[in-house]
Structure formats: structure tokens, C-alpha cells
Amino acid sequence: MSEANSHHSARSQAVSTVLAAVDELTPALVQTLAEAVQIPSVNPRYPGQNYTDHIGRESEVSALLADLYRSSGADVEIVTVEADRDNACGRIVGAGGGPSILFNGHVDVVPANASKWSRDPFSGLVTDTDVHGRGATDDKGGVVAAAFAALALKRAGVKLKGDVVLQAVVGEETGDHQYGTSAALDAGYTADAAVIVEPTSYDGTTPKLATVSAGGLWFSLSFEGKAAHSSLRGRALHPTLDGETLGVNTVDKFWVVYQALRNLEDQWAQHDRHPHYVPGHFSILPAVLDAHPTGFKVPFALADTLTVEYSVTHNPARTNEDVIAEIEHAVRSACALDPWLREHTPIFEWKLLWAPYTLSPDHPLLPALTSAHSAALGAIDESRLPELSGFFGLCDITWMDARGLQGVMYGPGVGNTAHAEDEYVPIEQLVVAAKTYALTALAFCGLAEVGTS
Numbered sequence: 533m534s535e536a537n538s539h540h541s542a543r544s545q546a547v548s549t550v551l552a553a554v555d556e557l558t559p560a561l562v563q564t565l566a567e568a569v570q571i572p573s574v575n576p577r578y579p580g581q582n583y584t585d586h587i588g589r590e591s592e593v594s595a596l597l598a599d600l601y602r603s604s605g606a607d608v609e610i611v612t613v614e615a616d617r618d619n620a621c622g623r624i625v626g627a628g629g630g631p632s633i634l635f636n637g638h639v640d641v642v643p644a645n646a647s648k649w650s651r652d653p654f655s656g657l658v659t660d661t662d663v664h665g666r667g668a669t670d671d672k673g674g675v676v677a678a679a680f681a682a683l684a685l686k687r688a689g690v691k692l693k694g695d696v697v698l699q700a701v702v703g704e705e706t707g708d709h710q711y712g713t714s715a716a717l718d719a720g721y722t723a724d725a726a727v728i729v730e731p732t733s734y735d736g737t738t739p740k741l742a743t744v745s746a747g748g749l750w751f752s753l754s755f756e757g758k759a760a761h762s763s764l765r766g767r768a769l770h771p772t773l774d775g776e777t778l779g780v781n782t783v784d785k786f787w788v789v790y791q792a793l794r795n796l797e798d799q800w801a802q803h804d805r806h807p808h809y810v811p812g813h814f815s816i817l818p819a820v821l822d823a824h825p826t827g828f829k830v831p832f833a834l835a836d837t838l839t840v841e842y843s844v845t846h847n848p849a850r851t852n853e854d855v856i857a858e859i860e861h862a863v864r865s866a867c868a869l870d871p872w873l874r875e876h877t878p879i880f881e882w883k884l885l886w887a888p889y890t891l892s893p894d895h896p897l898l899p900a901l902t903s904a905h906s907a908a909l910g911a912i913d914e915s916r917l918p919e920l921s922g923f924f925g926l927c928d929i930t931w932m933d934a935r936g937l938q939g940v941m942y943g944p945g946v947g948n949t950a951h952a953e954d955e956y957v958p959i960e961q962l963v964v965a966a967k968t969y970a971l972t973a974l975a976f977c978g979l980a981e982v983g984t985s
């Protein structure tokens with residue numbers, strides 16, 4: 533047998549032992565995920581939450597992951613920037629001579645409104661097909677699947693050339709990457725490519741492969757009106773009477789801007805296309821509106837103050853700066869046609885700028901993950917290639933990209949239940965993800981040897 537052939541057969545032997553190892557480990561994977569879901573690791577900084585009610589619970593999930601990382605042969609470190617918010621980081625040192633890969637996921641979850649759930653949100657209930665509870669999809673399913681991928685490599689006796697790095701981080705749901713992903717990267721837990729284990733299927737079918745992430749913006753607009761008694765509305769509203777010299781109701785003025793941004797949103801739906809997103813995906817959402825007469829919240833005076841907050845999801849092919857300029861232009865143009873708003877233009881405050889992300893199309897992680905996904909599904913077959921999809925939220929890939937680290941999003945779950953009621957993850961998808969992660973590491977980092985574990 534030639535050297536190339538014997539390497540090929542060592543590689544296919546490794547693939548089948550790794551796949552078998554994941555199958556053997558599946559009951560433990562499911563049980564561990566149930567335990568992780570039962571820890572209510574609600575992000576303590578999530579809006580509307582009482583910090584002290586939740587602080588420390590993320591660390592319990594990280595400790596669970598740290599144990600798994602150790603069992604897979606990793607050197608493990610707890611990286612903590614904000615007290616009681618531990619990140620679990622591990623590195624399985626390879627034999628050398630191959631690129632390294634990072635698997636990143638978050639241990640924090642969003643709150644659950646128990647009254648709207650069919651059962652306790654933190655039940656961790658396991659059925660024949662699914663694991664239920666807050667975080668099952670977003671993002672504990674992926675985090676636990678990645679840890680079990682590493683365990684499966686160990687059990688299969690597979691030694692890789694490059695390092696496998698594992699991160700279970702805090703703070704993702706509030707964008708507090710400085711306590712989570714960025715802290716872990718800065719502590720040295722980085723690699724040549726990253727897989728973010730966030731859910732990439734909406735409906736619980738096979739994970740899709742997301743190589744792009746939309747830009748995300750958050751801004752507020754503050755309007756100024758002119759106070760007057762509620763009984764004077766008619767006279768203030770109709771310009772043939774007193775008009776705006778008497779009073780200006782900000783709620784009416786907001787409509788001008790509302791329509792302008794709604795029109796822009798329609799234009800995006802008609803014309804702004806990206807091959808990995810459905811037409812109409814990009815949006816300008818007004819979801820917080822606070823208007824009232826200064827000093828009180830009863831409708832017995834014209835509202836002379838109004839603040840509206842928008843979040844924007846924009847085409848990854850565009851820059852944040854370009855989109856900001858377009859939105860500001862649309863608002864200014866609409867205001868220019870209104871005598872009051874021309875003089876009292878609402879004031880923008882840009883609160884969050886989350887840069888879009890696009891993976892280089894020739895990145896070597898792509899063929900590695902694609903072949904791994906096919907093998908995980910049991911066939912090297914065109915129809916088993918992962919479906920490309922844009923990531924549907926914001927995630928920490930943006931902060932990795934800012935440090936020159938590129939990667940993909942690929943993970944198990946039912947995206948439609950993330951941040952919603954009755955979140956769950958199909959066990960079948962956990963298995964597909966764990967197999968894909970293990971085989972991606974094998975393909976990307978390179979096989980050094982297959983021995984016995």
C-alpha cells in the first residue's frame with residue numbers, strides 16, 4: 533500500500549471510529565444537556581432582570597463544561613473578567629504541524645416567561661426525540677455538542693495535528709463580549725478558524741451553514757413638541773386655526789418619521805438582496821415608543837416629548853456607516869417637508885453598532901465543514917451538502933472578525949423557539965452537530981495518528 537493510500541485508510545478509519553464514538557456517547561450528551569438546561573443561567577445584565585437574582589449561574593454551566601473539556605484531554609482554564617461570570621476555556625494540544633480550530637458557544641440564556649410555557653422553562657425534560665427548556669437551542673445544545681465532539685475524538689483515540697480550542701462563554705445575549713468571547717480570545721484561547729455553535733436552522737431540521745451575519749444597529753430618535761392643554765388639540769392640529777404656534781403633539785410628528793423609515797424598509801424588501809437571506813429579511817424595527825406630556829403620563833395635554841427606539845438588521849454586503857447615512861438621510865428628507873420638524877429635527881443617538889460579517893469564500897474551513905456534515909449525515913452525496921444560510925441574529929463572530937479570526941456559524945436547534953416559549957432541541961440534530969464538529973476538527977486540523985484512547 534502506498535503512503536498516500538495508507539494515510540487515506542487511516543483517515544477513513546478515524547472517521548468511522550469517531551462517528552461510532554459519538555453514537556456511544558449520545559445518552560451522556562443528552563443527559564449532560566438536560567443538566568445544563570436545569571441551571572437557570574439567565575444573563576444577569578439582560579434588560580428588566582435583577583442582577584443579583586442571576587449572577588453566578590453562568591459559572592455553574594461553565595464548570596460543567598470545564599469538566600467535560602478536561603475529560604477530553606484539554607488543558608482547562610477558567611477565564612473571568614467580571615466577578616462570578618466564568619468562561620470555561622480548553623485547549624487540546626495537537627501533535628503539531630496543522631492549523632487549529634476553535635468551537636465557541638455561550639452559557640447565558642435569555643429570561644423565560646414561565647406563564648407562557650407548557651412546562652417549567654428549566655425542566656430539562658428529555659423525551660424520545662427532544663431536550664426541552666430555555667437554552668436547549670440557544671445555546672447550550674451547541675456548547676454541549678462541541679464538548680462531546682472533543683470527547684468522541686478522545687474516545688476514538690484520534691490525535692490531531694492542530695489544536696482544538698473550546699470556549700463556553702458568558703454575556704453573549706447582551707453583547708457583553710468583553711466579559712465573554714473577547715475575554716477568552718484575549719486570554720489566548722484563539723485559533724486559525726472558528727465554529728460558532730449557535731443554532732442555524734429555524735425549524736429543527738439539519739443545521740445550515742452560515743457564512744454571513746447581518747449588520748445590527750440600535751438607535752433612538754428624540755422628538756420635541758410644544759405643550760398645550762388637551763382641549764386645544766383641535767385648534768393646534770388644524771393649520772387654518774391656530775396651528776403649531778399653539779401646540780405640537782410629538783405623537784403626530786413621529787408619524788412623519790415612522791412613514792419615512794417604513795418606506796425605506798419597503799425599498800429594502802423590494803431591492804436589497806443577499807443570496808443567503810430571503811427577500812425582505814433586512815428590516816428597520818420600531819419597538820420602543822415613549823411619548824407623553826413632560827412630567828406626567830396622562831393624555832390631558834399634548835405630548836411634547838417622544839423617544840422611539842429602532843433596531844436595524846441590514847445586508848452584510850453593506851457597511852454600518854453606509855446604512856447609518858441612508859437612515860439619517862431618509863429622516864432628514866422627510867423632516868424637511870414638515871415646517872415644525874424642519875426647525876425641530878429629531879435627534880439621533882446611535883446606541884449599538886454591530887458590524888456585519890462575511891467569510892472569505894475560499895476559506896479552508898468551508899470544505900472541511902462541508903465534508904464533515906456530509907459524513908455526519910451518512911453519505912458523501914451532493915444532496916447532503918449543508919444548505920447555506922445567513923445567520924439570523926447577531927453573534928460573537930463580529931468580535932472574532934475584529935481580531936482577524938474568521939469562521940462560520942453552525943449549530944443544532946430550532947431557531948424559531950430561541951428567545952420564545954417552549955424552546956427545545958431535537959436529539960437527532962445534537963448528534964449531527966457533534967459528529968460534524970468532530971469531523972470538521974479532523975479534516976481541518978489534520979490527522980496525526982489513530983491509536984487507542
Ligand SMILES: [Zn+2]
Binds near residue numbers: 638670671
Ligand atoms: Zn445564542
